[in-house]
Amino acid sequence: MAEFDLIAQYFTRPALAGASAADLGVGDDAALISVTAGHQLAISADMSVSGTHFFADADPYAIGWKAMAVNVSDMAAMGANPKWATLAIALPEIDAGWLSAFSQGLFACADSYAVSLIGGDTTRGPLNIAINIFGEVPLGKAIRRDRAQAGDDIWVSGTLGKAALWLQQRLGKLDLHAEDVAELAPAMHLPQPRVALGLALREIAHAALDISDGLLADLSHILQASAKGASLDWALLPKPQLRHSQLADSVIQQAVLTGGDDYELCFTAAPEQREQLLALAHTLALPLSRIGSVTQAPGLTVRHGETAIELSQKGYVHFD
């Protein structure tokens, strides 16, 4: 099968109603897009590698969904409206069943967020999925990492640590009840980027990012970029509730604070915004938890009652 046939069969579709078409899409040397006047283009790239980001035998639908979702999540974290994406993919072989399921998962996620696939590259090699995503944000309205202010509340969306617990189970380090495993799995395989939240936060948040490497590691990026510190309260953190399994506190702490793969948003906002944020949580049917506050003094501590939690590692390390 030639590259063009492969693209035609698996990665070309009629434009979805409501999605942003490119001026010129797949098939030329480059795609062409027009950025809306008064807007900046937000650009992010995320690579998903077999054996690093997913197990080689993982469900190809989920691989496709998640490869797109982690990119969409970067748009959410900037307060950008995701519109277009490119896909560069290296494949060890042409496996029709795998490709069909992969592309269905990829497009299901793209469709959920009205993202159009406008170009890319296919080649032979160890399985590697490199997606670039493009979104629009009104000039000057992007939510950056370097604008957190002392006294800001720190908030997170959703529940943290579910994907990490699923991974620990998959690696044989936990012995969870099958029903709990099934309940945790979607957090790992089908993350739901918080785009609507990100768009609403443009006018509310001072700083934001998405949690991919673990809350403490990612929050540290905000603190470092903003030259601030933070104090979190363990009691306020949104933790997974397992109905059939017992877990040690240390296991839950590691998962919630350092687990990664959450794709929830972490953001800071002035205390005056609390009421508006709780109303927003209601509107979006998405829990928002106020977990601590930004301090002028550097350092990041997590209080557990009267004591501070000690952690050996702050988050996922890409190269060690």
Added chain:
Amino acid sequence: MAEFDLIAQYFTRPALAGASAADLGVGDDAALISVTAGHQLAISADMSVSGTHFFADADPYAIGWKAMAVNVSDMAAMGANPKWATLAIALPEIDAGWLSAFSQGLFACADSYAVSLIGGDTTRGPLNIAINIFGEVPLGKAIRRDRAQAGDDIWVSGTLGKAALWLQQRLGKLDLHAEDVAELAPAMHLPQPRVALGLALREIAHAALDISDGLLADLSHILQASAKGASLDWALLPKPQLRHSQLADSVIQQAVLTGGDDYELCFTAAPEQREQLLALAHTLALPLSRIGSVTQAPGLTVRHGETAIELSQKGYVHFD
């Protein structure tokens, strides 16, 4: 070494004078750029995989140069002005010497074309380099593949087949003189994207692309998109001249017509443009060869005197 340290050490530099800075570059969830009013953004993605696009033991400087160059070449082929790029790279290990040389080659090419690296991703995995490039083109001025007209001249820049001959030698299929090999090597390792030519062709060419998979395969894309045919004259094609080695006609024909990795531009233009194109060749100090013409009747033939050249394969097949 953590991802952020790696990016800081090898992939972050002060903005180059004359290059287009991003509004917000490496270090946040997304980069932000502003597209010039009245312009479209041209977007292209090319992935370079160890063992597929380059030998595992290839010079890392050349790997970096070429990974960027093949993307810049796509901008040239659209008549777009390359401005920004993202790099997503999977690395099997942190090899400081390799990374240093790779990033030097990558930036040397980016600097040659005033391209700014504005973001990306680094991860662990089999060596894979995925670059997205972004360029600007005035609204409606991009040179597409689907606008060739019957009666157009067909032109190519530079010399074809050099990289293909080098590759045949590297694979042990030729026995070239060492001086000839040295003269062919830069075509393979340090291709020079024809950006200045592409920009000039906006007002001259009807259709254009860059030759990456071989002249016949790539020209076929223009013909298919434009619903036309073509007749080429072998005598007019720009062939490599080897001073110390003898080559069979069939070897040269395969290299020139189907070899690939040329990164020269192939374009069509009305015969009225001949004088202007020859003047442009002089200005750019870049040979432009008129190699045939576009026909209303479909099909692609290469005349050699009174006969037609028969070829078993039209170009590089990505998956077979």
